[in-house]
Amino acid sequence: MRSPLRPIGEAFWSVRWPLAALALLLAFNAAFTPGFFALEVRDGRLFGVLVDILNHGSRVAIVALGMTLVIATGGVDLSVGAVVAISGAVAATLVAQHGAPWPLAMGAALAVSLIAGVWNGVLVTVMRLQPIVATLILMVAGRGVAQLITDGLIITFESPPLAYLGNGSLLGLPVPVAMLAGAFVAFGLVSRRTTLGLFIESIGDNPPAARLAGVPDRLVVLLVYAVCGLCAGAAGLIDCSYIKAADANNAGQLLELDAILAVVLGGTSLAGGRFLLFGSVIGAMIMQTLTKTLYMQNVSADIAPAPKAIAVILVCLLQSPVVRERVRRMRGGGGA
Amino acid sequence: MSRMHRRLALGLLTAASALTLLSGCSKQDGSTPNSSEKPKADGAKEPSAPKSQVRVGFSQIGAESDWRKANTESIQAEAKKRGIDLQFVDAQQKQENQIKALRSFIVQDVDVIAFSPVVETGWEPVLKEIKDAGIPVVLTDRAVDVSDPDLFVTFIGADFVEEDAGRGSGWRRRPGGNAKIAELQGTPGSAPAIDRKKGFEEIIAGYPGLQIIKSQTGEFTRAKGREVMESFLKSPEGKDITALFSHNDDMALGAIQAIEEAGLKPGVDIKIVSIDGVHAAFEAMVAGKLNCTVECNPLLGPQLFDAVEAIVAGKPVEKRIVTKEGVFTQETAAEDIKTRQY
Secondary structure, three states, rough: OOOHHHHHHHHHHOOOHHHHHHHHHHHHHHHHHHOOOEEEEOOOOEHHHHHHHHHHHHHHHHHHHHHHHHOOOOOOOOHHHHHHHHHHHHHHHHHHHHOOOOOHHHHHHHHHHHHHHHHHHHHHHHHOOHHHHHHHHHHHHOOOHHHHHHHOEEEOOOOHHHHHHHHOOOOEEEHHHHHHHHHHHHHHHHHHHHOOOHHHHHHHHHHHHHHHHOOOHHHHHHHHHHHHHHHHHHHHHHHHHOOEEEEEOOOOOOOOHHHHHHHOOOOOOOOOOOOOHHHHHHHHHHHHHHHHHHOOOOOOOOOOOHHHHHHHHHHHHOOOEEEEHHHHHHHHHOOO | OHHHHHHHHHHHHHHHHHHHOOHHHHHHHHHHHHHHHHHHHOOOOOOOOOOOOOOEEEEEOOOHHHHHHHHHHHHHHHHHHHEEEEEEEEOOHHHHHHHHHHHHHHHOOOOOOOOEEOOOOOOOHHHHHHHHHOOOOEEEEEOOOOHHHOOOOOEEEOOHHHHHHHHHHHHHOOOOOOEEEEEEOOOOOHHHHHHHHHHHHHHHHOOEEEEEEEEEEEOHHHHHHHHHHHHHHHHHHHHOOOOOEOOOOHHHHHHHHHHOOOOEOOOOOOOEEOOOOOOOHHHHHHHHOHHHHHEEOOOOOOHHHHHHHHHHHOOOOOEEOOOEEEEEHHHHHOOOHHHOOO
């Protein structure tokens, strides 16, 4: 019988390069950023830079999980940022302006996000639009919808349960971390313990072959977009909860690119097929660690994108088979 | 310590005034009729009765921002309302154009020359020419650096340079007169972010006690403002931060949450000054969490022509006319919030 730990070992091995990059970043900070690893317990929760990274990274990682599945089917979802804005707008407006109880507000926000995801899925599967075009529609229109919901204002709310998502803690860690853990386990179980993961990979690898082999491709793709919308909706709840307000204009701005980058950094190919959920989580954490490093190192805001870009390029090169092959050959040549 | 944020506010005002950056200012247009009602009542018509129409030459810097546009509109509308013959010349941000305009005003022999100087220095020769021609000069919004203060009659503008020169030295000696400031910048490369940063730094430079120890972009949003403030507070210098200057209210509102999360009292442990004067900022001030928000008032027209008419009528005019700026502090926030329209 297979050891139950083996898949976990495999998961780590498959993301060794992103993990190495993250380790390198953390090592840099250990050496050059005082206070980076400082942790203390305050009011029963951990408090420190690493906790912040986990907290903010989790929000992106949750979106990146959904994005990973979409990318695995050979698609992409550009609308997640807009869905984040819509989700936050729905929840905040319901709570602040209509006095709705928080479960209703959260449920409605998630439902709307799910509908947004299904809409994307229908455009891709039924209307046969290219994913980039199909989701671009909602990316552009969605923010307008969110603005319409909030009337162009920043809607502030006072609702402890809703504020708990972005500010509370569970077992000493911020709630988003727990949400990410939950989502990750659910995604992992469904994609590795059922045939769904195989279906997704086969659709991304070779759609006609998958269809001929009897994979219900349309249903699977529709489901994947719906789930991606749901993930974005959850991130939207965290986002508005965090600032106790819905900022339709700025919430989730450029989040789609962060999520895609997290997926890519995690080692999932944009061409579709094989996907690495754990890698996407690591990718999101790499990005957040980078951002935090630049803040802590007092890197001027004007030039901050440059070191970020360099780090991202390095991580991508690290994973490129061509580069690795060259490096291996060069080392071999030197030894001979 | 209240001096502290007052001082920061003044710094901001200088930044605001000198660099004309507050795009939000034009929103105040609605208040024009109110503020100009008064001068009419107290006998402003007197001079125009015996004399023919008053002629004023005004050289504006340009139309580089919404703030400046609102400023121009206020001046033009007020002149029209009072039946003043206004010669308005736009200098397109060039001093040479302004000097040319001023000389043409001498030739036209206007009654009063007013202008917003594009830079501080280099005005002495042309101001002497104007003085020799016997034409009174009114400066608006920005000051000039001249050795002879008689070269102009009055300076109408925000409360900064002169007041600070007088009390800055005293203030610096006060205990608690030092501040380690964290700055939340706007979106990198955006005009307001550049101007607000530059203006603030220029002011800070004159006060050794004020020191910016942290500065990062919060991209004008609440979420980023909070996230960046979290990082500031957890950095090694974090515990030294005693003041926060935010390029807009939203970032300050986000930062307030980060400060609370870190177990500090926003507005007390860390003094907070921001720009814009949005409604939520007033709420935060009422709650004691924000110390001051600055909204720069571009509507100088009524005050300018009050001064012009007084000069023409031969009445004494204050050397320094302080504009009704929107520096809103905690102390008055509860009252101010009632009058805010947005």
